[in-house]
Amino acid sequence: MRPRPASPWTPQLDSLTEAGATRIFSEKISTRATQRPELDKAVKLAGELRASGVRVTLVVHEHKRLGPRHRAGDAGRRAQGQ
Incomplete structure (x- = not known):
């Protein structure tokens, strides 16, 4: 049986797991998505x-x-309910 090819997302998932991420949310959509x-x-x-x-x-x-419509500071403010 041949090994399954790595997904293009594998390096990102590996990086997050190595950093200690305990919950990973992912989506496959354009960076232009609103x-x-x-x-x-x-x-x-x-x-x-x-x-x-x-x-x-x-x-x-x-x-x-x-994507251009989401900045890191905006997500933090939303998480704080601001």
Whole structure:
């Protein structure tokens, strides 16, 4: 049996796992997309965890993956409910 070829996402997933990520949200959509359902879920969960007193670090493998409409500071403010 031949080994399955690596996914183009394998290096990103490996990097996040090595960094200690315990929950990974991913989506395969264009960086031009205006709706990011998985990012929204991640930010919502981060906000809920923070509200319960849990320290949260939201990691994005590459900032360019967020697309032009999503900046790191915006996601942090949404997680804080601002």
